[in-house]
Amino acid sequence: xxxxxxxxxxxxxxxxxxxxxxxxxxxxxxxxxxxxxxxxxxxxxxxxxxxxxxxxxxxxxxxxxxxxxxxxxxxxxxxxxxxxxxxxxxxxxxxxxxxxxxxxxxxxxxxxxxxxxxxxxxxxxxxxxxxxxxxxxxxxxxxxxxxxxxxxxxxxxxxxxxxxxxxxxxxxxxxxxxxxxxxxxxxxxxxxxxxxxxxxxxxxxxxxxxxxxxxxxxxxxxxxxxxxxxxxxxxxxxxxxxxxxxxxxxxxxxxxxxxxxxxxxxxxxxxxxxxxxxxxxxxxxxxxxxxxxxxxxxxxxxxxxxxxxxxxxxxxxxxxxxxxxxxxxxxxxxxxxxxxxxxxxxxxxxxxxxxxxxxxxxxxxxxxxxxxxxxxxxxxxxxxxxxxxxxxxxxxxxxxxxxxxxxxxxxxxxxxxxxxxxxxxxxxxxxxxxxxxxxxxxxxxxxxxxxxxxxxxxxxxxxxxxxxxxxxxxxxxxxxxxxxxxxxxxxxxxxxxxxxxx
Numbered sequence: 280x281x282x283x284x285x286x287x288x289x290x291x292x293x294x295x296x297x298x299x300x301x302x303x304x305x306x307x308x309x310x311x312x313x314x315x316x317x318x319x320x321x322x323x324x325x326x327x328x329x330x331x332x333x334x335x336x337x338x339x340x341x342x343x344x345x346x347x348x349x350x351x352x353x354x355x356x357x358x359x360x361x362x363x364x365x366x367x368x369x370x371x372x373x374x375x376x377x378x379x380x381x382x383x384x385x386x387x388x389x390x391x392x393x394x395x396x397x398x399x400x401x402x403x404x405x406x407x408x409x410x411x412x413x414x415x416x417x418x419x420x421x422x423x424x425x426x427x428x429x430x431x432x433x434x435x436x437x438x439x440x441x442x443x444x445x446x447x448x449x450x451x452x453x454x455x456x457x458x459x460x461x462x463x464x465x466x467x468x469x470x471x472x473x474x475x476x477x478x479x480x481x482x483x484x485x486x487x488x489x490x491x492x493x494x495x496x497x498x499x500x501x502x503x504x505x506x507x508x509x510x511x512x513x514x515x516x517x518x519x520x521x522x523x524x525x526x527x528x529x530x531x532x533x534x535x536x537x538x539x540x541x542x543x544x545x546x547x548x549x550x551x552x553x554x555x556x557x558x559x560x561x562x563x564x565x566x567x568x569x570x571x572x573x574x575x576x577x578x579x580x581x582x583x584x585x586x587x588x589x590x591x592x593x594x595x596x597x598x599x600x601x602x603x604x605x606x607x608x609x610x611x612x613x614x615x616x617x618x619x620x621x622x623x624x625x626x627x628x629x630x631x632x633x634x635x636x637x638x639x640x641x642x643x644x645x646x647x648x649x650x651x652x653x654x655x656x657x658x659x660x661x662x663x664x665x666x667x668x669x670x671x672x673x674x675x676x677x678x679x680x681x682x683x684x685x686x687x688x689x690x691x692x693x694x695x696x697x698x699x700x701x702x703x704x705x706x707x708x709x710x711x712x713x714x715x716x717x718x719x720x721x722x723x724x725x726x727x728x729x730x731x732x733x734x735x736x737x738x739x740x741x742x743x744x745x746x747x748x749x750x751x752x753x754x755x756x757x758x759x760x761x762x763x764x765x766x767x768x769x770x771x772x773x774x775x776x777x778x779x780x781x
Contacts, residue, residue, distance in 0.1 A: 282623060284337035289581050291329050296687045296703045303327070314557050314567050315550070315721055316712035323687045324574050324654070324705045325582075334573040334736075335563055343569070343735045350731065351559055353377050353520070357742035358617055364742045365520040366727065369528035370548045370720075372555035380518060381529070388515050388530050389541055391495070395458070400493060404433060405452040408534040409445075409474045410462030411438040414497070416605055417527025417723075418462075420598045421535040421547065424719055427595065427664050430538045432458075440470035445477055454485035460495045462531050464523050466503035469751075475507075497530045522742055524605050525727060543716040550720025558728040568728035574707065575729070576736050578654045580624045588646065589632035592659040592679035595714045599658065600632030603726060610730045610741035617740050626737060632656075636678045647686065647700055655706040657683055658722075662713035683708055 300306055300322070309331075310322040338344075349356050353363045353374030368377035369385075395403060408418055415438035422434050435448035459478050463471045475494075482490035496504035496514040499521070504514045517529035527535070528548060536544035558568050578584040587607075589600045611627035633642065635657070646653055659679045663672035689702015711718050734741035756764075761779035763770075773779050 282337065282340065284333060284340045285580065285623070288330060288333045288337065288577070291327075291333060293582075294325055294327055296323060296325065296705065297689065299325075299327075310570075312565065312567055312570070314725075315553055316715075316718045317567075317721060317725070318708075318710040319567050319571070320708040320710070321570060321574055323683055324707060325577060326570075326574055330577065331564070331573065334576070337576075337736060338563055338569065341735050341738060343563070343732070346735050347559065347731075351555075357522075357740060359740055359743045359745070363520040364522060364525065365518060366522065366525035366528055367552075367555045368518075369521060370552040370555055370724070372552050372559065377518065377520070384516060384518075384530060388533060388536065391513065391515065392533075392537055392541060395537070400458065402456050403458045404456040406432050406434045406458050406460060406534050406537055407448060407452060407478060408434065408436045408460045408462060409438075409471055409478060410436070410460075410497075410531070411440075411468060411470050412605060412609075413523035413526050414438075414462035414464070414468075414471070414531055416524070416598075416602045418532060418534045420602045420723075421527060421532065421719065422538050423598050424595045424714055425535075425539050425543060425716060431540065432538050434534050434538045436534065437474055438470070440473055442477065445474050449478065449481050454482045454487050457482070458493055458495065458537075460497060460533055461504075461509075462497040462533075464499045464517075464526070466496065466498045466500045466507060469755075472507075495533060497533055524609055527723070539716070546716035547720035550715075550717035550722075551724035552720075553717075554721040554724035554728065558724075568725055569732045571707070571725075571729045572732035572736055574654070574705075575628070575733050578652075578705065579626075579628050582652065583625070584652055584654055585625070585628055586651075586653050587628040587630055587656065588642075588653050589630065589656045589658065590635045590638050590679075590682075591632070592635035592657060592675055593664065593711075593714060594634060595660075595664045596658055597634045600630070602723075603632075604630045606726060607730055607733075609744050609747070611734050611737065611739060612746065613737075613739045613741075616738040618738075622737060622739060624737075626739065627733065628654075635682070636675065639678065639682065643682065646704065652704060655683070655686060655704070657706060657708045658711070659708070660711040660714050664714055679708075682706075 306322050310326060311320045350364060351367060351373050353365055355361055356364050365373055365377045367373045369381045371378055415436050419436040433452065437445050437448050461471065461475045479490045491508045494509050494513060496509040498504050499517050499519045501514045501516050505511060515530035515533060517526060517531065521529050528551060532544060558566060563569055589603055591597060591599050607627055607630045613626050614622055616622055646655060657679050659676055663669065683706040686704040686706050687702060689700040692699040730741055757773060761773060
């Protein structure tokens with residue numbers, strides 16, 4: 280590690296979690312923070328006063344305050360593509376002109392939703408949302424998490440180009456009462472456009488009078504949507520400066536706003552804006568996304584942990600680990616810094632996870648007794664999301680808290696090593712008051728800003744994603760030329776599965 284601050288962090292002693300509360304009796308007051316309706320507990324991590332001081336030095340060394348201010352000012356923080364990253368403006372926090380533009384586009388979306396609800400497109404019972412990546416993961420998370428509040432339409436969100444996914448969604452819908460939302464920033468995404476064409480064909484075959492009249496386009500390229508056949512009045516644009524994986528706050532959130540109602544969507548935005556203000560204005564010692572990034576950096580760069588596990592002990596948040604995979608790994612899975620020089624050490628860990636208590640019976644064996652140390656993040660809600668016996672929720676929370684305690688505490692067994700638990704395994708607990716639109720908005724914004732803070736500490740740009748391009752280019756080459764010019768393995772696969780040889 281060439282950074283003096285990182286070298287100082289690595290040189291500090293590593294405390295044993297089993298004794299850390301004894302040596303630091305004020306630990307809870309320093310490492311447990313409540314922001315709005317979310318409680319963050321980092322007390323079961325190896326973060327100490329000395330490490331906190333050292334990370335604050337790294338924060339200054341990396342120009343964190345300057346880069347954070349640039350983010351909210353609408354500066355070109357995405358330096359490789361020469362543009363801003365203005366997702367906070369969608370929530371009302373950021374450059375004044377960008378905030379005003381976002382509000383105007385939100386008003387346009389609300390007006391179209393009001394018209395649809397008034398019957399402008401006929402009777403609508405189902406919404407078929409077609410997108411991929413951030414154009415699908417965000418809306419899917421929101422609708423799935425909040426559907427207990429009374430979803431007003433059947434919603435299916437299709438991303439995979441595998442026709443099985445689209446066919447299953449369409450099989451559950453009546454095409455005469457279906458609205459199609461096509462979400463693509465460029466309106467050229469190959470998987471999305473192929474799925475969209477098949478959905479239009481489904482409507483044509485069912486005798487729908489004006490299939491294109493049932494399409495809503497969610498895009499930063501309205502001209503492309505019009506060329507494809509969508510009327511301008513049914514195009515909901517969003518700003519080019521809003522990245523795909525940060526776009527659920529824009530018109531990409533249309534299916535959530537339709538299904539949950541505008542009040543719920545607005546509450547989602549307000550919750551995120553609350554976290555925006557906390558991240559922008561809080562002292563570094565009390566800044567939840569920044570402290571979380573300190574923990575992340577310690578385990579990847581000092582302890583060499585290559586993965587981070589996220590377990591939602593709430594079925595409403597079952598899709599959160601998948602959402603975070605794209606947010607964190609597409610943002611920070613980089614090998615060069617903003618100046619083009621190599622990253623000094625490991626970049627983002629591999630994010631994975633699941634739902635408790637299912638995960639306990641699948642992967643926790645490794646977490647407790649395996650030789651690979653994995654920082655664990657537990658997410659739970661004080662309020663339950665169902666009307667069944669509260670014993671269900673009590674058992675869920677008891678299991679969640681017990682796992683964190685067991686990972687840290689461990690249990691010796693000299694007589695039978697197979698039944699020994701080494702302990703000293705870190706975890707963070709994020710406890711929500713409830714899974715509401717406002718709280719969910721704040722939680723997602725927390726993860727966005729944590730991702731940005733990690734990027735600053737590593738000196739990288741979290742807003743480009745060139746790593747996904749090469750595979751796309753090769754796929755296009757195969758479509759155009761078949762098995763020509765590739766390695767023998769790839770050519771053999773193409774010939775066997777597609778029947779396309781030299």
